[in-house]
Amino acid sequence: MAITIRELAQALDAQGWGDLDLKVTGAAEPQATGPVGPEGGVIALAMSPKYATALQPGSMAILAEGMDPQAYGLKAAIFAPRPRLLMAGLTRAFDPGPDIAPGIHPTAVIDPSARLGEGAAVGPFVVIGADVTIGRGARIGPHVSIGRGSRLGDDVLLNAGVRIAHGVTAGHRLIVQSNAVIGGDGFSFVTPEESGIEEIRRTLGSRDAIKQQHWTRIHSLGGVEIGDDVEIGANSTIDRGTIRATRVGNGTKIDNLVMLGHNVTVGDDCLLCSQVGVAGSARIGNRVVLAGKVGVNDNIDVGDDVIAGGASKIFTRVPAGRVILGNPAVKMETQMEIQKAIRRLPRFAEQLARLQETVTRLLEKG
Amino acid sequence: MAITIRELAQALDAQGWGDLDLKVTGAAEPQATGPVGPEGGVIALAMSPKYATALQPGSMAILAEGMDPQAYGLKAAIFAPRPRLLMAGLTRAFDPGPDIAPGIHPTAVIDPSARLGEGAAVGPFVVIGADVTIGRGARIGPHVSIGRGSRLGDDVLLNAGVRIAHGVTAGHRLIVQSNAVIGGDGFSFVTPEESGIEEIRRTLGSRDAIKQQHWTRIHSLGGVEIGDDVEIGANSTIDRGTIRATRVGNGTKIDNLVMLGHNVTVGDDCLLCSQVGVAGSARIGNRVVLAGKVGVNDNIDVGDDVIAGGASKIFTRVPAGRVILGNPAVKMETQMEIQKAIRRLPRFAEQLARLQETVTRLLEKG
């Protein structure tokens, strides 16, 4: 894979400079690059002056606008108007993608009633069940299994070991990282009589006689419905709904080791970072960002455009647009004040004790 | 799968009403159902008046006791004495189960010394090791592996990609969701001399000279012992013990992405929700409920009937029957008081400052 500086600048919607015919074969940090000959080579990413100090004369680089390629002695350069955005185009251009050969591997076990669109690449030991339909251009890694009746759109990429159970639907361009599980049974159990959890929810914490009871399983008849342009991280799990589907909206990106419980709905264009957990029947709005290790209680609403800082634990409804932090999560400004006050607590305690003493002395005098 | 209202009511140990011969083919939320013809159809779940508003005349519904089917114009109804409990029977009746065909798939690699009871369904690419024994009616999904000498009871369900290592035993009716790992090696290491962790446990936080040391592995010779009626969620991990087994009691249900460390014992009828972590050698009693993201320190005891709220972090022994919350976890009432006080902290700070000023003025006057 090699394209010229001219073609790369064009692909990135950016401005080229210098020898536009040099060939680019990849991109790397400045310290991993060097001078290139007439045949070109690897382009350095130096989109801030800080990174540019490691540039060597005679090399090629991507710079931020306003930086001077001649000052670094470059042979060629591309100017990035918004560096992070340019990274998207650049990395896409050079990504060879996962290791899935074209065509259907002879070891794959595909039910005769399943339908795959044209251009499918299916790896060794894949298992596809009855009545599954998958659109065009699917890439399915080794050891993936897809259960009866599931329906996926065009251009999906399922990496090695992904589990898609029966009755799951997803739109176009779904990307799932290895060993993620979509459509496992919900975690839903009931006791013959009121359980301890139901009791403390009703009484806000106090309990009468504790009874021995066994848990009976509520089965999950709903599936999982996933929109277009969704990504799901490695070893994440999305459980099926009880009598309706668990839902993930268009454009939502989910990181590794994330848990979405049964009946959860997540809106469009959300970011759910690693180790987030959303308990059963919670509703997450559109464009919500949950940072790493955030937890969301069952059955609550998190409004559109909410941003929750790392490790926030959300126990109650959050209005749209709010930025929250902490355990329990509160407005970020409030949390900052609380943290400041908590750090001063030992000093408060001292001050209070001294004040008490002073007042006691005043009283004695009086 | 279709049964009459009469049969369904009987199966659910509930009262039927109206045209008891109508056929039920499934269950859904009221808005996803409608009027049914003489051939029957999907029954609406409307077990509280709130949900019942979406019922359409001419449909069938499951109602709470005391609700009036005629007021909604229903053709047939079933009255649920305890709605959540009825959900268990209802969903069981209509669950088609995972996608595992009867019989043993020809691609499965089963050691000749392994013994499977009658009625086994074994999916493609399953690997079963030497001396494994499995009871009657096993359902084993694609890509499952079971190591040498493991023993499972009757009617187990192992979904696609489950890993059961060597030397694991489990009782009847075990259900394991996809990609869970039972019997991985424990996380147990030792340094030639006292390590930093051992030092701060001894000194409660202070450290002398820091030494460079490498970690040496303590191997896990114990297995995992699991009782009857246990469920284990997707991508959860239960490590094997060091010289005795890690143990999970009868009737205990474990959600997705849960971690049980080496030598842990969990009692009977517990609920361990998603992303719970229990560190090595901790002992969890019977009927304990750990909500999502709860953490339990190594080597401590959590008594019978303890309920720990979401994201609680348990660092020390918890007596039986206690309801706890927070990080560090304390009695729920105490945590509630603490949270209230913390929210008022900034106001305390102000009040204290004003009081200090007042007293200073008093002193100056005096």
Place this chain on the structure above:
Amino acid sequence: MAITIRELAQALDAQGWGDLDLKVTGAAEPQATGPVGPEGGVIALAMSPKYATALQPGSMAILAEGMDPQAYGLKAAIFAPRPRLLMAGLTRAFDPGPDIAPGIHPTAVIDPSARLGEGAAVGPFVVIGADVTIGRGARIGPHVSIGRGSRLGDDVLLNAGVRIAHGVTAGHRLIVQSNAVIGGDGFSFVTPEESGIEEIRRTLGSRDAIKQQHWTRIHSLGGVEIGDDVEIGANSTIDRGTIRATRVGNGTKIDNLVMLGHNVTVGDDCLLCSQVGVAGSARIGNRVVLAGKVGVNDNIDVGDDVIAGGASKIFTRVPAGRVILGNPAVKMETQMEIQKAIRRLPRFAEQLARLQETVTRLLEKG
């Protein structure tokens, strides 16, 4: 597997006592052992007087130095100078290891260009891609997949279902537990214009007009580089870097369900316990210990020899050698003081109110 007391003592670099020719076939807790005949049997682990009370006369035991084997009526004993360290040697001696038969299973799909060193054991349904190189003595369990061009050293052990993507390198003696994923794509996205997260990082929490934007993917061109003697736990995930590799140093041990984000670097001889999450581009020093459920923010430094207590959330840089705890994590001593003060908060509130009253009365009198 059976060796004499003499051989075992020698292997453990410890002192034997009594009938040194007795054969040892395994080790267990005292209550699971008993008197042995001339053919030997299982040795009891009784390395503190507490455990020794369950010893039966006529049995064999490993004791701490200074304990008296005659007092317990033992036939033979081994004295452990540092009990935990001895456990390492002892358990290694008796670990039969995972269930992977020697040789290459005929169902494995290995690209002709891949090179495995001598002595490889490769289980059923393994998939190894083009240009993969693996050193001598590899043990690779069933259903493992290794992507194009990855390079592993000698004596690696990959348990069932492990996923190693393309472009991953690792040193000697790598051990990976089942279903772990190494080399999944990083979680890195960008919006065409400034996103809400970028905005609140810039403004420290406040937001202007909220815009609807979609996330564009930044692909991961970097791989993962892992040193010698590393272990990675079940269902853990290590993402590939963006333009350079994500890195894990020599001797570092990683527990189950741990997440290392893209571009993270972890130094040598670290311990990362279960459910730890390290966000993108964070840098962890050497000999760092992160206890269970610790979270590390993206882009920050955690210095050498830092120890973070259970569930600590690290938002900012941590200097070398510090022992930290809490959310947000602070010095352990400070956290202890804070916790003490927080528990006394309700009493502070009362004291403050009473003091206020007293002062008010004083003022009225004055």
